[in-house]
Amino acid sequence: MKEFTYERATSPQEAAAKARETLGAKFIAGGTNLLDLMKLEIETPQHLIDVNGLGLDKIENTQNGGLRIGALVRNTTLAADMRVRKDYGVLSRALLAGASGQLRNKATTAGNLLQRTRCPYFYDTNQPCNKRNPGSGCAAIEGFSRQLGVIGTSKACIATNPSDMAVAMRALDAEVETVDEMGRTRKIPIAEFHRLPGDSPHIETTLADGELITAVTLPRPVGGIHVYRKVRDRASYAFALVSVAAVVQRDGSGRVAVGGVAHKPWRVEDAEADLPKGPKSFSARLLADAKPTTDNAFKIPLVERTVAAALNDARQQ
Amino acid sequence: MKFDRPAEANPIDRMQVVGRAHPRIDGPLKTTGRAPYAYEHHDVVTNPAYGAIVGSAIGKGRIASMNLAEAERAPGVLTVVTAENAGKLGKGKFNTAKLLGGPEIDHYHQAIAVVVAETFEQATAAAALIRVEYAHADGRFDLEEALKTAPLAKDPNSPEKDAPPESRTGEFEQAFAQAPVKLDELYATPDQSHSMMEPHASIAAWNGDKLTVWTSNQMIDWGRTDLATTLGIPKDNVRFVSPYIGGGFGCKLFLRSDAVMAALGAKASGRPVKVALPRPFIPNNTTHRPATRQRIRIGAGADGRIIAIAHESGSGDLPDGQPETATNQTRLLYAGANRLTSMRLAVMDLPEGNAMRAPGEAPGMMALEIAMDELAEKLGLDPVELRVRNDTQIDPEKPDRPFSQRNLVRCLREGAERFGWTRRSATPGAVRDGHWLLGMGTAAAFRNNLLIPSGARVRLERDGLVVVETDMTDIGTGSYTIIAQTAAEMMGVDIGKVVVRLGDSAFPVSAGSGGQFGANCSTSGVYAACVKLREAVAQRLGFNSAEATFSDGHVMSGNRSAKLADAVREGELVAEDKIEWGGLDKSYQQSTFGAHFVEAAVDGFTGEVRIRRMLAVCAAGRILNPTTARSQVIGAMTMGAGAALMEELAVDKRRGFFVNHDLAGYEVPVHADIPHQEVIFLEEADDKVSPMKAKGVAELGICGVGAAVANAVYNATGVRVRNYPVTLDKHLDRLPEVS
Ligand SMILES: Cc1cc2nc3c(=O)[nH]c(=O)nc-3n(C[C@H](O)[C@H](O)[C@H](O)COP(=O)(O)OP(=O)(O)OC[C@H]3O[C@@H](n4cnc5c(N)ncnc54)[C@H](O)[C@@H]3O)c2cc1C
Ligand code: SF4
DSSP states (O other): OOOOEEEEOSSHHHHHHHHHHSTTEEEESSOTTHHHHHHTTSSOOSEEEEOTTSSOOOEEEOTTSOEEEETTOBHHHHHHOHHHHHHOHHHHHHHHTSSOHHHHHHOBHHHHHHOOOOOTTTTOTTSOBTTTSTTSOBSSTTSOOTTSOSSSOOSSOOOOOOOSHHHHHHHTTOEEEEEOTTSOEEEEEHHHHBOOOTTOTTOOBSOOTTOEEEEEEEOSOOOSEEEEEEEOSSSSSSOOSEEEEEEEOTTSOEEEEEESSSSSOBOOGGGGGGGGGOHHHHHHHHTTTOOOOTTTTTHHHHHHHHHHHHHHHHHHO | OEEOSOOOSOGGGGOSSTTSOOOOTTHHHHHTTOSOOGGGOTTTOSSOEEEEEEEOSSSSEEEEEEEOHHHHHSTTEEEEEETTTSOOOOOOTTOSSOSSOOSEEOSTTOEEEEEEESSHHHHHHHHTTOEEEEEEOOOOOOHHHHHTTOOEEOOTTOSOTTSOSSEEESOHHHHHHHOSEEEEEEEEEOOBOOOOSSOOEEEEEEETTEEEEEEOOSOHHHHHHHHHHHHTSOGGGEEEEOSOOSOOTTTTSSOOHHHHHHHHHHHHHTSOEEEEOOGGGHHHHSOBBOOEEEEEEEEEOTTSOEEEEEEEEEEEESTTOOOOOTTGGGGTSSOOSEEEEEEEEEEOOSSOBOOOSSTTHHHHHHHHHHHHHHHHHHHTOOHHHHHHHTOOSEETTEEEEEBSOOOHHHHHHHHHHHHTGGGSOSSTTOEEETTEEEEEEEEEEEEEOOOOOEEEEEEEOTTSOEEEEOSOOOSSSOHHHHHHHHHHHHHTOOGGGEEEEOSBTTSOOOOOSOTTTHHHHHHHHHHHHHHHHHHHHHHHHTOOTTTOEEETTEEEETTEEEEGGGGGTTSOEEEEEEEEEOSHHHHSBOEEEEEEEEEEEEETTTOOEEEEEEEEEEEOBSOSOHHHHHHHHHHHHHHHHHHHHTOOOOEETTTTEESOOSTTTSOOOOGGGOOOEEEEEOOOOOTTTOTTOBOOOTTTTTTTHHHHHHHHHHHHHSOOOOBSSOOGGGTGGGOOOOO
16 A cells, blocks of 8 residues: 545545645545455555545435435335335345445445446556556456356456346436536536546546535436346355346336446346336347357346346336 | 374263353454454564564666665654664474565565654655666466466475376276376466455564564464574574464465564664565465366266366466465365376576465365366266265275275265255256356365474463463464363363463474464364373372363262362462374375355346355364354355455466455455355264374365355356356356346
């Protein structure tokens, strides 16, 4: 780990301003991802701005019947919130499918959205990786890629976004609220929040330099049956090979977002028209442009089967 | 004491302390954090400096240049040691590759430098500042490719030094060709990482030319000897201390880079130095269980009796390395007149392969016991019945050599009964529970009993305490407890009156912990020392030691009785002895047996495999302590479940390293993977193996588990996977329809 300086911010805007003006500054929330990366010198911030204690840890009802989740709300708190469990069950289930109890107690909403990939080459600083070290190449594409992405990938990077929470938020059409150094706020639809790797896989979101996430808002509940199905080699405490967040209505229509396949939660709204026809035609459209590697080609049928499992779960509830 | 005749009745047979379920005597120390592990001997050295190891960034080649300047200038740095300035170093007898590499690089993450600094943070930060230019060389990283030209290899540990590399009995080829029912299949097991909880760690401190190393090592004397060899100093100048060990599974059998680099760093800095290997170093810097490619051919009569059996295995290792002895158990497990086993060893440039829990046996049985399941299906026989039919009470290669005790059949029968095996459907893919496909599988467990000399010193102190000292280690296994039980039984005292001191090269050399020989051999060594101490006590008290009984703190003979404490009123008594082994393992095949039963569920949609219950029935001689023995077996079953379902070091064949080199990438089972385990021990006492009449269980427990799981998965799905681990991608496209 490299030496760094540390400060506690006093307001969201001040935090954003400090982040923008200080060379090599980063926010720290729960620290469960950032500190691990710093120990391995994958991230080397020179300055940390602690955004705990800015009052961003509340869950509030919004005027239009939705929910506003503070950026610093812990994953445990969010998963256990009665409003979330009742109206946004897919989110609660996705959170509980992630990490471990101890980690969820620390992990925050914003930190979870911004957690970095689990590509094993990204984690080994001896290896070329365009995401860690832009321009150095990608060791994974012709290497061990069983966990990695099958769609929306590029010649520069095939990593996946490992978040479970974000997949559920994508199905729920969440919006990310931010503030910048001037105090200006904006709302970014979750669909536009994470980027595809393209030729700059080190830029993972559409956040501007120093922009601070203050909350995530959920629109009015959409009803339906909420299912989160996470597929992995061991029963717990593992990142998804593939995951499916589904909200299914009685008439068979619904929304489905998929994790473990791309650089962002993968959802194709147009394909959802095919949901009533069953998992096969839906998945075919969802993954129409997929380019898997030999190692991870199994994810294509696995997505279809996991969608089928989720629809089956929904039918049984 | 030389053990060269079967044991007669002895004080252990009373089983007043031995054989009882005693909780670990070191448990309270561990649960309260007062058992110091290698990195935590805060009291022994004040003012330690910290060492951070730099590992090679390439798999094969040489260091073209190394720039230390920036690291040396970094805050807090005391010294940087590399092969260039370390002086001449030897290589330990048990090490395949050098523990400090450079300029030649033998494998990825081979240590090439240690940076010593005032703090841990300074050392790790400075280690990242060393700039290394490498000249890459082409390495041999592809096992399939390397095996194409690999020669036959002998088992380096076989006592039969002149035996040919292929072991043959009868006429395999001919018998196989004529067999009415045949099986001929290929199986693969991957490289696996021990992934023990505590990484390798050492503190080294020099006092003049004397070196003390507090470390985490299963075999004190091997480690101490190899450290002396590596540093080129007399063995007497090295003290190795390892009282508590957070798991090893074979990864800590040998001297590793933590101890060498701590010693070199301490020498160069003039300070005691602490070094722990970071978790991501464990798979590539240390040792692993090598991958195997195995071919099994079995020919049987229609009655299920094996006529011909062949097992060939290939594995790879660094130059001068060893084969994974995956075919050894096939030589002994089942009857059959025509037999062939052989191994091939490919020279490769991946990190060093070496022993991991049941080396050879575990991957060999993973293949053999699937093959038996497949053969049973071909024969239309129940898999339990097939194994029973092919039981043998003699070494199939040497008919005049019986097993000392072999209750495999009872294990299988009793296990089948307890598990509800009759509820298994003989037709695979036929049982459902909602969208889950259910199946049951079984496999034999089989691990040999190894005999290693083992010494101990026992002292009866004036306050009545019995103090046992031996360099035996407790790697989480329960050695402290079973040794205390042995001494308590022998001296007739309460276990609370026994103090056990382990893991210090100042104590008599023991068997150490490995190959499941630790429990039997080390307690036998303590037994031998206690026999001597009893003689000394009897003599002081004027008893005939042959007739005296020791019980309840008293010594009795005829109608005379004296307090044990009376013997030391004038001064303590000390006795030292070691157990040595005669030829009983030549005249008898000594082994442990078991049967595993597993019920598995496979998600019909996603192919995910989840174990529902596991049972092991073990026949392993006298069980010294059912609690600690059970812990060993359930731990081994858990590891077997990991081997079956998830554990695999992924090889990058271009870059030559194990890619998933941390516990996020290398998955081992978590609690949710292991819902229900049951262990049953048959009541046995094997008088041919030792005065304790005990064998080991720790490796028996893993042998066969993987195959029992794989067979259960097959029974659930009807899709046979012969390539471990059995992950969902390997059967997904062939699963039966569910919905
Ligand atoms: C062993 C392990 C297993 C895990 N398993 C899973 C799993 O199965 N599924 C899963 O989804 N996740 C898993 N995780 C990841 C976990 O969910 C994340 O580590 C966690 O959510 C990160 O939140 P944090 O608050 O600790 O973020 P931090 O580590 O504090 O920060 C992460 C990033 O977010 C930035 N950041 C934080 N707050 C803000 C803000 N308000 N505005 C702008 N930027 C901000 C930081 O600068 C940093 O770059 C696992 C993690 C570990 C260590
Ligand atoms: S896939 Fe992306 S994260 Fe992984 S090595 Fe390539 S560039 Fe790096």
